[in-house]
């Protein structure tokens with residue numbers, strides 16, 4: 666089967682509501698029927714979700730919207746948190762989980778992420794699960810084993826029955842926001858192994874359907890190299906997703 670590529674923009678903690686609306690408008694204006702072969706996703710901060718959704722919906726845009734984080738309970742006394750019910754209602758069809766910035770800066774564990782994956786799946790939101798190794802782990806030549814363990818821990822007990830139940834993003838921590846990308850060979854090695862792991866955890870059929878993205882300093886200059894790798898089905902883009910002129914050329918490499 667052929668997997669439809671997915672190019673996702675992780676806006677992180679950038680863009681006021683006015684700026685986010687402006688960027689959503691610019692992207693929506695450019696994404697016409699010529700982009701039918703690729704799924705495009707933007708993940709703005711929580712405070713921008715409503716206005717980005719309204720902008721994309723008004724334009725009947727093909728661009729999907731996702732969040733950058735979620736809490737796994739449905740409601741209750743969890744000051745400062747946002748539930749999957751709220752994300753669903755506001756128009757999110759995806760949510761990033763397990764980003765290394767959340768793991769590193771906010772102490773999220775594989776167990777927390779496992780609960781988040783389950784909560785999202787049970788509300789029909791596709792989890793975009795990030796895994797990736799530190800520079801130290803790569804230098805110790807333990808990257809593949811580390812990523813397998815991380816993937817298994819985050820997915821343990823979480824069923825995946827269809828392509829939309831899960832997207833995995835391989836994001837080596839040393840490549841995020843640094844300008845140092847993994848080589849296409851390094852990225853393909855890991856993404857190929859993630860697919861094998863998914864075949865073992867679920868089934869070869871499911872592994873063939875689930876999209877695996879690469880993320881970490883992807884830009885218009887290197888995206889085509891990743892797009893050519895057999896197990897890389899798109900990108901998770903940080904810095905270059907904040908400017909339509911930088912994001913769209915990356916999308917073009919995958920369509």
Ligand code: PGA
Nearest residue numbers: 841842881882902903904
């Ligand atoms: P980057 O970020 O493209 O700026 O390296 C990627 C990410 O953190 O998802």
